[in-house]
Amino acid sequence: MARQTAATGSQSALREANSARILATVRQYGGITQVELAAATGLSPATVSTIVKQLLATGEVETRNTVRSGRRAQLVTVAHRAGMLVGVHIAPRALRIAIADTGFDILASQTLPLPNDHRLDTTLDRTALLAMELLDGLGSTASEVLGVGIGVPAPVDPSTGTVRNTGLMPGWSDIDIAQVVEARLQRPVAVDNDANLGALGEARFGAARGVQDALYVHASYNTSAALILNGAVRAGAHGTAGEIGHVLADPQGPICRCGSRGCLDTLVGARALIESLRISRGPVSLTDLIDLAIGGDAGCRQIITDAGAAIGTAVANLAVAFDPQLIVVGGELAQTETLLLDPLRVAVERRVLLNSATPLEVRRGELERRAPLHGALALASELTSVPGAR
Ligand SMILES: [Zn+2]
Structure with a gap:
């Protein structure tokens, strides 16, 4: 009796594992035929067929007729629910x-x-x-x-x-x-x-979930920020709220793309960061710079650290004005983690003294470079009557 129970137990565990594997493969490919599913998972066509039937019955997948290489085929897709x-x-x-x-x-x-x-x-x-x-x-x-x-x-x-x-x-x-x-x-x-949208993504699905007042910093090819106030992203009257790339960072600095002089972007935008490597390394991309910094290149690490401090000063000024609970940092430069975040944190701690009893937390975004993409999905949901939309 005990043996039988054990056998049944392990069989159902195997079925569950196979089922999870098939569901993961369907998600990975979006739409896939049963023949392709068998090839991708290494499971037998009969097992795939049985599991797909079960997943259809529970509503976790759907099937759709399509044409593959000129032939009619049936795609297994994740259930699309309501659109x-x-x-x-x-x-x-x-x-x-x-x-x-x-x-x-x-x-x-x-x-x-x-x-x-x-x-x-x-x-x-x-x-x-x-x-x-x-x-x-x-x-x-x-x-x-x-x-x-x-x-x-x-x-x-x-x-x-x-x-x-x-x-x-x-x-x-x-x-x-x-x-x-x-x-x-x-x-x-x-x-x-x-x-x-990065802010909206992190607020809905990532590091700022459930936080009422937060600042999101998008440290990318250009640096900008967004304000989450009372749980919602505030774009401002003209859509430019949080554009810290264009706050004054150096009164004697060069003219910025926006027309002002000495904007933060002229110091920490991708062009400025890359330009400071021209003499020592020749032309490199922002991705090269980030990879080199992560790999331990001293000059590139210095560039990111200096950028973190400069961004931190601008963010700190914004934080003094808006008193957020949390600062979330995303965008390409955040891939360097502590290299960017530590000097940014120090700059914030130095400036945000009004509320020194509860230090302002600076956290890396959970959705990384994909935060704006997730935010774009959340924005798309606002065009509809999707439950739970912002
Ligand atoms: Zn500017």
Whole structure:
């Protein structure tokens, strides 16, 4: 009797493990046939068939008819529940797209590199095409999309939906981003800047979950920040709240892209960081600089440490003004972890003395570079009546 129970127990454990493996593989591929599932998991076609039937019965997966290599095929996909959300992050050097269900489980995602100074109209074309491609891979179409959220690396004017300052993103200011993508996908689209969406991502799904008042710092190709007040991201009257990249850091500094002199961005923006390596290393990318710093290169570590201190001073000023509970740091530079965060913390501790009884915590973002993408999904959900939306 005991032996029989043990055998039954181990069999059900095996079935559960196989089931979890199949579900994970379906998530990984978005949409996959049963033949492909057997090949990807190493399970027999019969086992795959049995488990898929069980997962269909519990509503965890769905099947959709499609065409593969000219033949009819049945795709197993994650259950889409009540429609899908599309999140897009147009970062300075990468285009990230994710399709999620209304429970924010990511069903498919892709990242493409973008050339330096890419044209916005071309990138929006690629965005629409890639979204259609990912939906197609899920055996789905744009008609099932409830909303599209798009993050761009510049402040967006809430009244016009366009990038406000012509100097920040040359060639971007005349384009109504939401309208262009809406025309292509025939679905509602909302646009915001990537720091605000990074903040929204961390507030909904990451390091600032449940925190009422927080600052999110997006230390990337350009540095910006976003304010979470009373649990919601505040973009400001013109969409530029938290743009610490353009606060004064050096009154004698060079002229910034925005037209002002000596902005923080002229010290810690990717161009400035890379420029300071030109004599010793020649042309390198921001990714090279970060990798070298993580690998122990003394000069590159110094650049990141100095940037952390400069960003910390600007963040500290903002923190004195807004009195947050928490500061979350995300963006590419945060990959260097303590190299950036330690001097940033020191600068914050030095300035934020009003509330010295409860030290202000500086935490690395949990969603890392993908925080704006997750925020874009949350923004997409606001276009719909998805339960739990901001
Ligand atoms: Zn500026």
